[in-house]
Amino acid sequence: MKNVLFYMLLTMTFSTTAQEIITLTPSIEILDLNPADEKEFNRNKKACEEIWERMSNGLKEEDLTAAEKVELEMVDETMASYWDIEGQGCSWYCGGGPTTETASSTLPSQGTVDYNVDNIHDLNYKNVWVEGVAGYGVGEYIEYGFNQSSPRITEIIVVNGHVKSEKAWRNNSRVKxxxxxxxGEPYAILNLTDQRAAQHFKVDTIGFLDRNIDYIAAKKLPQWKMRFEILEVYPGDKYEDTVISEIYFDGIDVHCFAKGTLVTMADGHQEPIENLKIGDKVLSFDQDTNTNASATIEELANPIHEDLIKISFAxxxxITCTKDHPFLSADGNWLSYAPQKTQMDYQFDTVEQLTIGMILKTNxxxxxxxxxxxxxxxxQTYTIxxxxxxxxxxANDIVVGTEPLRILPMCKKHKMITE
Structure with a gap:
């Protein structure tokens, strides 16, 4: 599988230029993409598809062999391809993301292979954008357009160079x-390392989400733009063309409830979630003491979602919410309809699959x-x-989790090393 090694580096320093724009240094996620692992991924996926087909025809999970259970554990069912960066489960992109990508130039297609700007944000390691001017492309840029309703950004991830293979990465130039x-205003200098890696830049919250503007009104407002301009490059061994495989995003505002969900306030009355304001006091449950306490709202969000679930009770x-919103079970365990995603985004040790027949804890x-x-x-959806x-x-008397700022995702097969 894709072996990932994280080096936690200094995350932010300040430049001394007259503009005083910040200089960002990334955390590094080493990518070991190779044909052998792709072949193994495809073999595992095919084996799992055969098991899933049998289960759809009546085979029960308890009747699976030990080997078949291991096969299922080896594959993330949301990943359609070895080259996928994110699976098809709920993510930050459930709430929106950029709606346009433009480039100052693009290298013409070569046969059936294109280097269009769409490739820089297709969440696929294999496809790339290549600038199209003579030389190393210094001054060329990519620009993203965001709707006003898009969820806010707390992390920018740059996959630098042509990472599909070591040879392609070395032959082509990379951004420095x-x-x-x-x-339109300078914000930061992103210092990229010369590594075949995804480079994670933490940023202060970026975005213009306004909870007082509804979805229809927000769609009519002008987009805001984010641009990335090439300043320096690492020369390739063979080609001057500068390549970026991907620039994508992570952030907040994506784990939410539908309008009309009732939140229990500190004094015991219930308030529709869309009416909450910063400074309001709500009732919070403390798992350590098994008691309720008053807590003050410090931040709210209200993104647009298109793929929710409705959970019905006896x-x-x-209650209607995003698939990865966590609920507390009556026996004290965190549950979610998309547990892998929830565990990755929330700071919980374990998250179990939410299913019909389970019992949730209420006030x-x-x-x-x-x-x-x-x-x-x-x-429109809402959350604290x-x-x-x-x-x-x-929420509707049920204990649920707030949405924390995202932390770097780490697969259970990967290691985290701090330097």
Whole structure:
């Protein structure tokens, strides 16, 4: 599989230029992409597809052999290809992301292989953007357009060079420095290392999400732009062409509830989640003491989502939320409809699969899940991002988690090394 090694480096320093724009240094995610691992991925995926087909025809999980269970554990069912950067589960992109990508120039296609600007944001390691001017492309740029309703960004990930193979990476030039602009104004210098890697740049929250503007109104507002300009390059062994495989994003505003969800306030009354304001006091549950306490809202969010779930309960009530929002079970375990994604994004040791028949903890007792349905339509959603203390609140009387700032994802097969 893709072996990843993280080196935690200095995350931010300040430049001494007259403009005083910040200089960012990344955390490094080494990529070991190779034909042998691609072949193994395809073999495992084919084996799992055969098992899934048998299970769809009535085979029960408890009847699987030990070897078949191992096969299922080896494959992330959300990954369609070995080259995928993110699977098809819910991610920051569930809430939006850039809607346009433009480039100052592009290298013409060679046969069936193209180097178009679309490749720089297709979440695929194999496809690349290549600038199209003579020389190393210094001064050429990529520009992203975001709707006002897009979720906010806390991390920018640059996959530098042609990472599909070691040979392609060395033969082509790579970026050494990118100058980043927001809405036409210089924001930062991104110092990239000369490594076949994904380079993670942590940033202060970027975005213009306004919770007082509804989805329809936000769609009519002008886009805001983010530009990445090539300042310096690492020369390739064979070609001057400078290559970037991917620039993509992570952030907040993506784990949410539908309008009308009732949040229990500190004084016991319930308030629709869309009416909450920073400074409001809500009721929070402390797992360590098994008691409730008052907590003050410090940050809120209200992105647009298109793929939600509706969870129905035995008392005929329901709650609609994103697939990876965490719920606390009656026996104290965190549950989610997309547990792998939830565990990656939230600081929980374990997250179990949320299924029909499970019992959730509520303020007044317990709730039995009787049905789970997908909701496939765009709608405004809401969540509490941060409280002054604690990480839980009550939504429709059920204990749920707040949305923390993202941490770097790490597969259980990978290692984290701090230097």
């Amino acid at each position: 420095k990118l100058k980043m602009y927001i809405k 008392d005929s009530t329901s 007044k007792g317990k709730q039995l899940i009787t049905d789970i349905d997908q909701v496939l339509r765009s709608q 991002v941060q409280l002054d203390k604690g990480t839980t609140f009550f």
